[in-house]
Amino acid sequence: QVQLQESGPGLVKPSQTLSLTCTVSGGSISSGSYYWSWIRQPAGKGLEWIGRIYTSGSTNYNPSLKSRVTISVDTSKNQFSLKLSSVTAADTAVYYCARSSLVTAIWAFDYWGQGTLVTVSS
């Protein structure tokens, strides 16, 4: 059973860089054909897709965040990471990591981490 677990600081100062890591267990992050994504959810609001990295290492980002986002993978640790620069209070949210699989020719988020709250405040 695949499991994903987010980790990182719960408090980040404005203008600094938010850094989170997602550790994958129960399977190799580099095997199979999967996308590994970051998704966030401000309190009481909906879900916003941040971006993804493919098994091969190629990335795609939400255009609204692209200038500030970097997603990378460390296959030796079975982890992928998110860096979001120049954060403001608007970046305060629960951040989820998720796997998307090709399910009958359509990509769907089939495994999710439990989520981690990141607050941007001085």
Added chain:
Amino acid sequence: DIQMTQSPSSLSASVGDRVTITCRASQSISSYLNWYQQKPGKAPKLLIYAASSLQSGVPSRFSGSGSGTDFTLTISSLQPEDFATYYCQQSYSTLRDFGQGTKLEIK
């Protein structure tokens, strides 16, 4: 990007009711539409993929239909554990847009 609009935003219903939630895409997305259920404090859970296929382990009272721009999620007989927020999500374009969510509450 593709705008996903759900209706209603919130819904009150009783145990045993039949409930339908609608999701509309701003352009045709064929059947590239997934539905998720989210309970408070928890991560979303995949219910339906490819518009109408039930994810393994999901009760058969959940069903999905539609193609193109208009989609529905139906719960045939509401159970207490179904009160949650439901999101649609398109997988047609690279930008994985979600609907704004429909909160299903107990009447």
